[in-house]
Amino acid sequence: MNVHDSEKIAGILSESGYVHAESVNNADVIVINTCNIREKAGQKFYSELGRLKAVKKNKPHLRIAVAGCIAQQEGADLFKKFPYVDFIFGPQNIDHLQEWIQEDSFRSALGDNPDFHKKTLPVRREGRLRAWVSIMYGCDNFCTYCVVPYTRGRERSRPGAEIYSEISTLAEAGFREITLLGQNVNSYGKNLAGYMDFPDLLRMIHEIEGIQRIRFVTSHPRDLSDKLVNVMKDLPRLCEHIHLPVQSGSDRILHLMNRGYTYEEYRRKIGTLRNAIPGIAVTTDIITGFPGETDEDFQRTLNVLTEIEYDGIFAFKYSERPDTKACNLPGPVEERTKSRRLSEILELQELVTYRKNKALEGEILEVLVEGTSETDSNKLTGRTRTNKIVNFYGDEKDIEKVLYVKIIEARQHSLNGEIYTG
Ligand code: 5AD
Ligand code: SF4
Numbered sequence: 567m568n569v570h571d572s573e574k575i576a577g578i579l580s581e582s583g584y585v586h587a588e589s590v591n592n593a594d595v596i597v598i599n600t601c602n603i604r605e606k607a608g609q610k611f612y613s614e615l616g617r618l619k620a621v622k623k624n625k626p627h628l629r630i631a632v633a634g635c636i637a638q639q640e641g642a643d644l645f646k647k648f649p650y651v652d653f654i655f656g657p658q659n660i661d662h663l664q665e666w667i668q669e670d671s672f673r674s675a676l677g678d679n680p681d682f683h684k685k686t687l688p689v690r691r692e693g694r695l696r697a698w699v700s701i702m703y704g705c706d707n708f709c710t711y712c713v714v715p716y717t718r719g720r721e722r723s724r725p726g727a728e729i730y731s732e733i734s735t736l737a738e739a740g741f742r743e744i745t746l747l748g749q750n751v752n753s754y755g756k757n758l759a760g761y762m763d764f765p766d767l768l769r770m771i772h773e774i775e776g777i778q779r780i781r782f783v784t785s786h787p788r789d790l791s792d793k794l795v796n797v798m799k800d801l802p803r804l805c806e807h808i809h810l811p812v813q814s815g816s817d818r819i820l821h822l823m824n825r826g827y828t829y830e831e832y833r834r835k836i837g838t839l840r841n842a843i844p845g846i847a848v849t850t851d852i853i854t855g856f857p858g859e860t861d862e863d864f865q866r867t868l869n870v871l872t873e874i875e876y877d878g879i880f881a882f883k884y885s886e887r888p889d890t891k892a893c894n895l896p897g898p899v900e901e902r903t904k905s906r907r908l909s910e911i912l913e914l915q916e917l918v919t920y921r922k923n924k925a926l927e928g929e930i931l932e933v934l935v936e937g938t939s940e941t942d943s944n945k946l947t948g949r950t951r952t953n954k955i956v957n958f959y960g961d962e963k964d965i966e967k968v969l970y971v972k973i974i975e976a977r978q979h980s981l982n983g984e985i986y987t988g
Pocket of ligand 1: 697813887
């Protein structure tokens with residue numbers, strides 16, 4: 567989400583005539599797009615911003631803007647601490663950059679922006695083949711650990727016609743894969759007049775000629791419906807992959823997190839998905855050391871990894887975030903316990919990931935070729951429909967094509983293969 571916001575920020579600047587500077591020292595405008603999901607992301611930002619003080623001193627015309635979730639949460643305090651910052655704006659106010667860059671007339675844009683979701687902003691995309699497309703902004707779920715509802719505001723869906731036209735333009739420009747973005751894509755459409763839900767949206771954009779692969783993130787387990795599963799089964803361009811964050815295997819912790827499902831309900835939904843869509847890859851997010859998490863709760867999370875057998879996971883130590891309800895929960899978990907639990911999770915998952923990759927040896931898989939491999943320029947690299955990276959010898963003329971590749975060797979984080987000619 568944050569990376570795509572940066573593409574929009576760069577899009578606005580490009581449209582206003584700016585070009586990408588080679589280095590910080592060459593820049594006339596610097597925008598730092600911040601993330602506040604965990605504390606670590608914040609620390610990086612503050613050291614970066616500190617370094618810009620000297621740059622600005624030598625170049626007074628330099629304009630510095632701070633965007634993103636830290637800007638939103640810290641607000642005007644940022645000016646006090648860093649008076650050399652010129653403009654701060656939150657994720658809902660990216661469009662204000664357009665006016666600021668031309669007029670230099672305001673210092674902050676942090677308020678509710680009720681029409682933001684109706685605007686289609688220019689985007690300077692990082693690739694030529696795969697593109698992100700926002701379908702909704704904000705989040706109303708208020709998971710008790712999460713800062714997003716406070717920084718990105720209320721949930722608002724983009725009108726279907728806007729999404730359709732953005733994707734059509736991408737298809738005409740040669741993009742082959744799109745990833746639909748939203749904090750909770752399964753509740754798409756709730757705020758729109760004329761009811762269209764997420765499965766309906768998928769059916770509509772599936773018609774767009776030229777787009778070969780459609781992905782989406784993130785699904786909330788509570789809102790994943792049978793209707794969605796059926797659409798995933800029916801529509802051939804929808805990739806066989808779902809990212810379904812479980813967060814914890816303990817019902818007690820899930821309740822404290824306000825996630826709105828039990829592990830058993832979650833497990834059943836994975837069963838339904840796997841029955842309907844054979845070979846579907848499943849990935850997840852996990853938090854270790856949420857307040858009050860006991861060894862027993864943690865053990866339940868470990869059991870989930872063995873039981874579900876994810877294709878991949880993102881795991882994080884719980885990080886206390888300002889304003890969130892979890893700040894007031896009793897039983898904070900010690901840092902070293904959090905770290906130990908995180909290592910245990912990652913270690914167990916490494917085994918599972920490798921085993922799952924190993925099971926693909928001998929299979930012939932569809933690969934969208936993205937480019938040459940970073941480690942061996944004679945090799946091409948691409949992804950399967952299940953989002954696994956495959957490296958194989960091939961000709962540069964095959965870049966951007968869809969090929970069939972036979973998997974020869976499983977690695978920990980990728981697969982080696984050879985082109986299958988039938
Ligand atoms: N601490 C740790 N992890 C968090 N996430 C969100 N908020 C926090 C937090 N305060 C994780 C969740 C979410 C992912 C995007 O980031 O697992 O699914
Ligand atoms: Fe945060 Fe929960 Fe919303 Fe995801 S669904 S953005 S974890 S509040």
